[in-house]
Amino acid sequence: MTSAPTPGTATAGNAAPAPGTPGGEHHWWQGAFIDEAEVTEHLADLPALTDRVLSEQLPTEIVLAACDQLSGALHTPGDPVHTRLTRCLTDDGTEPEEAAALLADLATALARPALERKLRRELGGPHPERLTRPDARETVYEAWAPVGLLVHIAPGNAASVAPLSVVEGLLSGNLNILKTSSSDTPLAHHLLAELAAADPTGTLARRIVVLSFPSGRREWLEPLCAAADAIAVWGGEDAVAGTTELARPGCRLVEWGHKISFAYLCRDSWSDPSVLSALAADVCRLEQQACSSPQVVYLDTTNADEVFAFADDLAGHLAQVSDKLPRPALGLAEHAEITNTELVARLEQHLGLTRVIAADDGSWRVLADTRPALTASPLHRSVWVKPLPRHDITATLRPMRRYLQTAAVGGHRTDIATLSRALLTAGVTRVTPIGDMLESYEGEPHDGVYALQRYSRRVAVRTDERFTATSCLDDLVAPPLHPAPPTGPLLDKAGVQDQLRHLAPEHAQLYFRSGGTTGAPALSVFTNADYDTQMRAAAHGLLDSGFDPARDRAANLFYCGGMYGSFISFFSILERLNATQIPLAAGDDLAAVAEALVAYRADTLFGMPSYLWQLFHTQRETLGAWGGVRKVYYGGEHFTGEQRRVLEEDFGVEVIRSAAYGSTDLGPLGYQCEHAEGSVHHVLTDLHTLEILDIEEDRPVTPGEPGRLVFTSRARAGQRLDRYQIGDLGRALECDCPCGSRTPRIELLGRHGDVVRVGTYSYHYRRFVEAAQTRLGYRGEIQVVLTGEPLCERLTVRLDAVYAPPAEEARAAFLAAIPELRSSVEQAGVLTLSVEITDVASFERAATSGKLRAFVDRRTTG
Numbered sequence: 001m002t003s004a005p006t007p008g009t010a011t012a013g014n015a016a017p018a019p020g021t022p023g024g025e026h027h028w029w030q031g032a033f034i035d036e037a038e039v040t041e042h043l044a045d046l047p048a049l050t051d052r053v054l055s056e057q058l059p060t061e062i063v064l065a066a067c068d069q070l071s072g073a074l075h076t077p078g079d080p081v082h083t084r085l086t087r088c089l090t091d092d093g094t095e096p097e098e099a100a101a102l103l104a105d106l107a108t109a110l111a112r113p114a115l116e117r118k119l120r121r122e123l124g125g126p127h128p129e130r131l132t133r134p135d136a137r138e139t140v141y142e143a144w145a146p147v148g149l150l151v152h153i154a155p156g157n158a159a160s161v162a163p164l165s166v167v168e169g170l171l172s173g174n175l176n177i178l179k180t181s182s183s184d185t186p187l188a189h190h191l192l193a194e195l196a197a198a199d200p201t202g203t204l205a206r207r208i209v210v211l212s213f214p215s216g217r218r219e220w221l222e223p224l225c226a227a228a229d230a231i232a233v234w235g236g237e238d239a240v241a242g243t244t245e246l247a248r249p250g251c252r253l254v255e256w257g258h259k260i261s262f263a264y265l266c267r268d269s270w271s272d273p274s275v276l277s278a279l280a281a282d283v284c285r286l287e288q289q290a291c292s293s294p295q296v297v298y299l300d301t302t303n304a305d306e307v308f309a310f311a312d313d314l315a316g317h318l319a320q321v322s323d324k325l326p327r328p329a330l331g332l333a334e335h336a337e338i339t340n341t342e343l344v345a346r347l348e349q350h351l352g353l354t355r356v357i358a359a360d361d362g363s364w365r366v367l368a369d370t371r372p373a374l375t376a377s378p379l380h381r382s383v384w385v386k387p388l389p390r391h392d393i394t395a396t397l398r399p400m401r402r403y404l405q406t407a408a409v410g411g412h413r414t415d416i417a418t419l420s421r422a423l424l425t426a427g428v429t430r431v432t433p434i435g436d437m438l439e440s441y442e443g444e445p446h447d448g449v450y451a452l453q454r455y456s457r458r459v460a461v462r463t464d465e466r467f468t469a470t471s472c473l474d475d476l477v478a479p480p481l482h483p484a485p486p487t488g489p490l491l492d493k494a495g496v497q498d499q500l501r502h503l504a505p506e507h508a509q510l511y512f513r514s515g516g517t518t519g520a521p522a523l524s525v526f527t528n529a530d531y532d533t534q535m536r537a538a539a540h541g542l543l544d545s546g547f548d549p550a551r552d553r554a555a556n557l558f559y560c561g562g563m564y565g566s567f568i569s570f571f572s573i574l575e576r577l578n579a580t581q582i583p584l585a586a587g588d589d590l591a592a593v594a595e596a597l598v599a600y601r602a603d604t605l606f607g608m609p610s611y612l613w614q615l616f617h618t619q620r621e622t623l624g625a626w627g628g629v630r631k632v633y634y635g636g637e638h639f640t641g642e643q644r645r646v647l648e649e650d651f652g653v654e655v656i657r658s659a660a661y662g663s664t665d666l667g668p669l670g671y672q673c674e675h676a677e678g679s680v681h682h683v684l685t686d687l688h689t690l691e692i693l694d695i696e697e698d699r700p701v702t703p704g705e706p707g708r709l710v711f712t713s714r715a716r717a718g719q720r721l722d723r724y725q726i727g728d729l730g731r732a733l734e735c736d737c738p739c740g741s742r743t744p745r746i747e748l749l750g751r752h753g754d755v756v757r758v759g760t761y762s763y764h765y766r767r768f769v770e771a772a773q774t775r776l777g778y779r780g781e782i783q784v785v786l787t788g789e790p791l792c793e794r795l796t797v798r799l800d801a802v803y804a805p806p807a808e809e810a811r812a813a814f815l816a817a818i819p820e821l822r823s824s825v826e827q828a829g830v831l832t833l834s835v836e837i838t839d840v841a842s843f844e845r846a847a848t849s850g851k852l853r854a855f856v857d858r859r860t861t862g
Contacts, residue, residue, distance in 0.1 A: 278435025401427025507718020541671025
């Protein structure tokens with residue numbers, strides 16, 4: 001995790017109460033400040049406590065939500081949390097400007113996008129704790145599991161390192177005990193208390209302990225280390241050795257020891273004034289207290305005169321930069337070390353080995369040395385200059401590889417590429433530009449390793465064919481634990497489109513447009529990382545639906561082009577499943593499509609129901625004779641019961657199932673398992689939180705009652721899609737699903753747009769479909785057209801001539817099945833009903849998606 005630089009690191013059941021400032025209580029234990037007597041009592045019970053806490057899984061989502069909430073507070077001066085933590089720092093002697101900068105850095109590090117990027121880099125995704133299939137063709141499940149009790153022995157010179165290390169421990173699911181020095185600032189205690197308070201479930205509070213005591217207090221340190229499964233320790237060799245002595249056999253020791261960094265300059269670079277100014281800034285920043293600060297400058301030369309001449313040039317730039325930056329007072333020990341190092345170097349000047357150039361006031365010094373061996377600097381704006389020809393890099397530096405960290409390289413592009421490889425071979429873990437040594441990027445490794453992997457174990461479960469349609473083992477165990485549902489105003493499509501006008505460029509990487517079935521096409525924008533997360537979740541849902549990537553041969557027949565996302569999305573989903581795919585896309589030449597299906601033995605079709613229905617019927621001879629299509633996965637519309645029966649009986653299709661429930665704005669929302677019937681779907685809880693609100697009022701419905709589906713997306717950067725009502729109706733199903741998954745299920749009941757008001761009544765599209773099926777045995781598609789006429793409105797029901805009965809028979813059936821329709825037509829005389837028997841090709845469809853338009857309302861256009 002990106003953190004403030006320090007000599008010890010690369011670069012650095014109830015909700016917790018709001019933290020206060022208790023008197024005389026310097027320790028924080030699972031949600032409360034406690035005194036020393038209580039610490040002693042708790043340490044005696046540490047092994048049992050560890051067992052209890054680790055029996056409860058920590059979902060990464062809980063950590064991300066709390067960290068993001070805390071990040072927002074730290075980004076907002078005047079927020080109560082910001083005020084409390086500022087006071088915590090300033091009361092301990094930190095200058096207000098420094099306190100503000102520190103909290104801003106913490107806010108950046110704790111923001112959800114930064115943590116999600118870290119999870120993707122280090123553990124492969126935002127939900128690494130879930131047992132999923134790394135290769136969908138195999139029923140083998142892998143996950144990252146916590147090591148267990150993780151003890152963090154923090155440095156005393158970097159306030160942000162300790163709490164950020166605990167956050168890393170939380171992201172990897174551990175029980176975390178942080179030991180700080182009794183002389184350290186109390187920031188870690190209060191920051192982590194605020195983090196726990198941001199989690200209403202209380203889960204984080206149970207995973208965090210902060211103790212402040214000196215390392216010499218063995219009666220506390222010994223039981224702490226003896227119970228640890230892993231210990232992360234900052235410090236030098238003595239600190240690491242002392243911790244190793246106390247750790248039990250098998251305990252994983254994660255060392256963040258002292259490191260040395262340097263700059264390496266080619267000839268053209270060391271004569272460039274801008275390079276020297278940038279190098280001087282790296283030397284002066286943070287008084288070289290960071291592991292990534294340069295302590296040595298190497299020149300690609302063997303010439304001592306060039307070394308001494310460069311030292312003079314660097315001294316001039318160092319003087320200019322140092323004068324602009326205030327220098328803190330040195331302690332007696334620091335002053336003594338600098339004096340001793342400088343004195344020895346001055347004595348060696350008489351041997352022609354060294355040269356010392358120092359400020360008159362002792363604020364900086366350059367120590368030129370003709371010997372290339374790596375030498376630690378006394379810090380505080382003190383830097384060595386040494387010769388090291390590139391062909392000697394490995395022989396000179398590799399013996400010191402365990403201490404090496406950052407090398408800043410100055411040179412041409414080829415020099416940088418060549419020298420980077422040589423320096424990495426010698427043991428360096430970071431290569432940066434000159435002037436950029438102290439900077440880092442989100443997700444950068446610590447000292448050559450990923451911290452989250454060091455704080456985790458890779459675990460695996462191998463199963464048999466009974467799990468072919470199970471994407472995640474955790475879903476069989478318990479419903480997912482998520483943060484509390486959001487509050488605040490509801491969001492509609494207009495609000496989503498308004499957000500896009502203010503979206504930062506880094507959050508707008510992938511553009512899609514909706515199909516425009518219910519109106520003008522709407523724009524949706526994603527980051528590439530968010531898109532990947534969503535496609536992987538949808539791929540898991542497709543596994544649960546019975547799609548078998550090891551055997552099925554999939555033809556992607558969704559519509560493509562015009563920024564429409566169906567074809568692209570399912571291409572991505574099938575790709576992530578490592579499935580065999582024939583990406584044909586929906587085309588007008590249905591004969592060519594059918595021939596391709598036969599030629600490439602595509603036994604599983606993905607597409608819109610209306611397109612697949614046309615394909616099967618126009619190419620009945622080709623597809624019927626082949627009989628190779630076993631599975632059909634559809635999206636965007638639904639097959640009627642009669643249509644399903646035709647596909648099964650006439651064409652031999654064995655599985656007809658929804659490929660996904662989703663929207664262009666939110667992405668995939670749900671999936672159908674093998675036991676789902678009709679429009680029942682499981683919710684993709686990895687991505688979304690679902691509320692079901694009353695149709696008329698903004699309140700939750702009684703469980704099982706129908707209502708508006710309102711989703712909050714937890715996997716979107718940039719756009720805040722909180723409480724987004726997407727226009728769908730549905731109800732929750734309370735009973736357990738036979739598939740065994742504990743994820744929530746919903747039954748979709750259509751869209752708000754599937755209801756149209758004509759005269760004095762509202763009509764739902766499904767009522768026309770049900771009437772045609774039950775009273776007429778009709779198997780084809782239905783479209784309802786509304787027109788305005790001089791005396792009354794007209795409602796025309798279009799039926800496919802292949803399956804339709806005579807028009808008068810169909811008209812009578814609709815009047816008999818829908819009482820409101822009969823009343824409007826025969827009694828009130830406000831509506832004219834007609835039935836049009838026509839070729840299915842004349843049905844109106846959305847141009848982009850190919851979806852059938854349920855209602856075609858022409859009344860507004862005359």
